Amino acid sequence: MxxxxxxxxxxxxxxxxxxxxxxxxxxxxxxxxxxxxxxxxxxxxxxxxxxxxxxxxxxxxxxxxxxxxxxxxxxxxxxxxxxxxxxxxxxxxxxxxxxxxxxxxxxxxxxxxxxxxxxxxxxxxxxxxxxxxxxxVEVCEGQAMDMKFENYNPTMEEYLEMIRKKTGALLEASVEIGAIMADCSEEEKTALKEYAKRIGLTFQIQDDVLDLIGDKNKIGKPVGSDIREGKKTIIVIHALKTLDEEKKRRLLEILGNKNIGEEEIKEAIEILKPSIEYAKELMKIKTEEAKNYLKIFDEERRKVLEDLADFIISRIH
CATH class of the missing domain: 1.10.600.10 (Farnesyl Diphosphate Synthase)
Known part of the structure; x- marks a missing residue:
């Protein structure tokens, strides 16, 4: 377990x-x-x-x-x-x-x-x-950035900076605090911080993925609520960059429309499928990077942190 x-x-x-x-x-x-x-x-x-x-x-x-x-x-x-x-x-x-x-x-x-x-x-x-x-401080800054994104389409860099603060900052702090309390060396602290940065990123991306393809009863909110709210997730940002004009126009019609029904949400999710796959691939890469940073620690003791990195991208809520 x-x-x-x-x-x-x-x-x-x-x-x-x-x-x-x-x-x-x-x-x-x-x-x-x-x-x-x-x-x-x-x-x-x-x-x-x-x-x-x-x-x-x-x-x-x-x-x-x-x-x-x-x-x-x-x-x-x-x-x-x-x-x-x-x-x-x-x-x-x-x-x-x-x-x-x-x-x-x-x-x-x-x-x-x-x-x-x-x-x-x-x-x-x-x-x-x-x-x-x-x-x-970073969580507040990240939340303010997220709110600002409602009014324009952020770049991928801006989005990644936002989630590093809004979601990642506290995950990074959790790991850094454990390292301080354990008297880790500077090298070990740096490795752990890099590990935490990546799992913070994958945690938020998996949340974005689950909002589109998760189980309502497991995630505790309606599937597709990010679409209704017009959230500019990594999936949406990637789609707007890569879709053909017709699909992009349709996605923008649906995105952020509070009155859309289930059918339109399904249609938007269908349009976003290639970008959902992109997000899943990115999570796999970042998870492997995260685990590589743990290699300086005892193999047996680091296993639970490695397993946790895998859990983050395989969780269903």
Whole structure:
């Protein structure tokens, strides 16, 4: 099994310490936190740390900090995108209203830094704080870029920069924090950062692919919602660059039209098929590159990070 149940259990126990109150604000903050997320980011922090060390108690506050930040971004994302559903459940603002949802996100953000303050080694806590705050800045910058793309067609370079920030920054931070806590050398830290950059990219591309060809019940939202919203994904950008004029014109007619039905979404997905294949090939290349950067580590210990890179492009939600 890819995800070690014991590690996941310990991460959950650690997270509960920070939201252990029973009132509306805390219940709102827990709504998504314990709604069946993959725990990919804190898990990455722990397994990166495990490349060199095995003291779970040392790494858990740092892993919790990463997950608390991630869930804060999800709550605010859902408000900005006006999404009604995540992980198959109504979103926080739908259940508790926008004001409480904003506060619940802010609470998780603050609790992340409380978690960092629980790291025993103050030098490591300081270094983790720097990485985490930088990631928060980049996530905000990436989200702003994504919103800007609604009004024009970005280049491939602009899109890749956006996902490196919006999706990749926190995945990179998860790995970097594990490396700091494990006393990795500079060479090892650089290799891990390159690994994380690539899995951050493949994670977002796989999300884009799943939106078009995934299972609604598995991904927790309607298939093709990116088409309806007019999202400029890597698939759309590639299509607009490579399609003939007739298909391009038709795609642009459908893209971003909130009133389109199932038939038009199917038609758009059909037009996008060659670009979906392009995205899948790119993910394979980036996954192999990511795994190559791990070769400087012990073969047995790095295997779980290699398997995780494969999991990211084969996951179904």
């Amino acid at each position: 890819l995800f070690d149940v014991e590690i996941l259990k310990k991460i959950d126990e650690e997270l509960k310490k920070y939201v252990d109150k029973n009132d509306e604000l805390y219940n709102a903050s827990k709504h998504l936190l314990f709604a069946g997320g993959k725990r990919l980011r804190p898990y990455l922090t722990v397994i990166t740390y495990n490349l060199k060390k095995d003291n779970m108690e040392e790494i858990l506050p740092a892993a919790a900090a990463v997950e608390l930040i991630h869930n804060y971004t999800l709550i605010h994302d859902d408000i900005m995108d006006n999404d009604d559903e995540r992980r198959g459940k109504p979103t926080v603002h739908v259940v508790y209203g926008e004001p409480i949802a904003i506060l619940a996100g802010d609470l998780l953000y603050a609790k992340a830094f409380e978690a960092v303050s629980n790291i025993k080694d103050s030098k490591k806590a300081h270094d983790v704080l720097k990485i985490l705050s930088k990631a928060c």
